[in-house]
Amino acid sequence: MTGPQARVTAVCVVHAVVPGYFHDTAIDKRPRPGAVRVEATGLVGDEQRDRGHGGPDAAVYVYADEDAAFFADVLGRELPPGLFGENVRTTGLDVCGARIGERWLVGDVLLEVRKPRTPCPNLAMHVGVTDFHRVFHRSGRVGAMCRVLRAGTLAAGRQVVVESVPGHGVTVADLSAGLTPDQAASLLGSGVPLAAPVRGRAQRVLARSRRDSP
Template sequence: MTRRRPASGVVEAVCVVERVRPGHHHPTAIDKRPRRGRVAVGELGLDGDRQVDTSHGGVDAAVYVFSDEDAALWADRLPSGTAPGTFGENLRVSGLDVSGALIGQRWRVGSVVLEVCKPRTPCRNLSAHVGVEGFHLELAATGRVGAMCAVVQPGELAAGDAIVAAPPPDHAVTVERYVTGFDADAAQRLLDAGITLARPVRAKARRALARTGAHG
């Protein structure tokens, strides 16, 4: 298998919650706004940010990364535009194919090391936030949903920091493929890759194999 070359990019904006708002079934911290200066990042995410809903948080979803390139796909669809924070992301980046990143990929950003754990799962709070009914379903259908990351090494980061990728894991399952084309082959590749998988990712892989009668 041909291994991909390490990717690189730059942080365009670092975003934390502006205020917690009422949401679908529960309050939401999706209203993120850019913050100036260097921001400390710990195991559960950025200083000044919040995780309100446990289904959208935890150590495997501490930092949400979304790219300018994926945001640009919606420039004509969102009436409020696609400025950093629009998608509820913590890091808006450019020059890095975030949705094309492999599960388990690591990025150094400032003094922080992040690991791609799983895709973002868009929900109705996103649709309400951008003012377009059903937008969360449109975004999910593309698979270009960005990456939820764990903090492997705490530290600090800021807008303007370079993003340098470590050598990628030895499998072919990207964030996008996980969302739109996750079959038994993809499941087996993930389970055989020798990387630590987030609990929901491992569970999904095992379900995919169980449907074919295979075992992982």
């Protein structure tokens, strides 16, 4: 659930481009003090080195302090904001429990939850734990990739207000774990504009279910 004190705890942009598993990566993000401008393509001063990780439907990556605390316990060390490559770290916001298409008002910036983060080996390399990206994915605590519906500025301390929640009930964690046919049908019939990979996944789940039905 999202409490009345949901807020941003850090805003992060790329600190350095570093060698990755296949090619250089901009996963090394660190907190930026003050207000950071946010455009449709993402945060000013940030960078995306892989088309698969960028684009309008992944312009801003949001991750929760609560989920970072879970992995801090697992790994036995602190996990500072930006370590997972996130742009925005929050507290009091159920990021992975957010519905696909949910909208968050953060100061004057309006974000729409579009899809879960799909981790790659660069995450394991950056954290320094072999196959950590697989553990991260299996947990469902993957964070949310968001589209910028209204540009503005982001800064630590700003309140996060859940402006609207779609009725289909399919969350970021559900989509990350794998949709059931009922969830896929609900998502496709919701009228929510879906990111192409999300729509494609739901369509494949439904097609497979119909093919396998007696």
